[in-house]
Amino acid sequence: MSESLPLFIQSAARRNKLFLVLLGLFFCAISFSVASWWPSYQLHVVLGYLVGILLILIGLLKYFEPVDSLCLTDQQLTYLHRYGQWSIDWSDIVLVMQPSFHYGLERRDIPYLGIKLRDISGVIDSVSPRLASRQIHEQRDILVLACQQKLITVEQATLNFAKFKYDDRIIDGPKAAWLHQMVVLRQAYGCDLYIPINSFVQQPAQLIALFKQYQQRVNRDL
DSSP, X not given: OOOOOOEEEEBSTTTTHHHHHXXXXXXXXXXXXXXXXXXXXXXXXXXXHHHHHHXXXXXXXXXXXXXXXXXXXXXXEEEEETTXXXXXXXXXXXXXXXOEEEETXXXXXXXXXXXXXXXXXXXXXXOOHHHHHHHHHHTHHHHHHHHHTTSSOHHHXXXXXXXXXXXXXXXXXXXXXXXXXXXXXHHHHSOSEEEEGGGBSXXXXXXXHHHHHHHHHHHHHO
């Protein structure tokens, strides 16, 4: 059976980059005009310049974000991030869902796609220490929420830099801290990997359905 071409899921991080740069230039131009014609409005001029420069910087930083956030092939799912990437085989994925929690009588979704794994060795091999370190901080909001919901303890939400043991392997450094956090989050919400839904332009339900199609294709070919 011939392999299909990789499918790339566009990242939402680069949206409005040109608009923000132009808007920042507009604020700077207005501030320059005000400073030229009404010198007494110095405070407004300074604030205008600060806002303009901030918008320009945000817009320029967006140009450094990856064009795509996900890459799907017949064998793997790859998450693309400004700080690196990780890859997992479809055969190692047990479940893809949007985790949720109880708020009173309501059930609310967490703004992440969650992936439950059968085997984490692929992630251990593919994730870079730089991305692992970054994800530790990006997922703090989920840990705080889990603490508030009493799904985990405050001690569990604390960074754990102890060495991580998996099968006959010993992992240390940022990878170990991220893997310890992965274990805690799995206890809280049942998933190992978490991708922010603002990482892509599609709705979570669309991506979950797409992932299931790839999983079914792999299971059918086995």
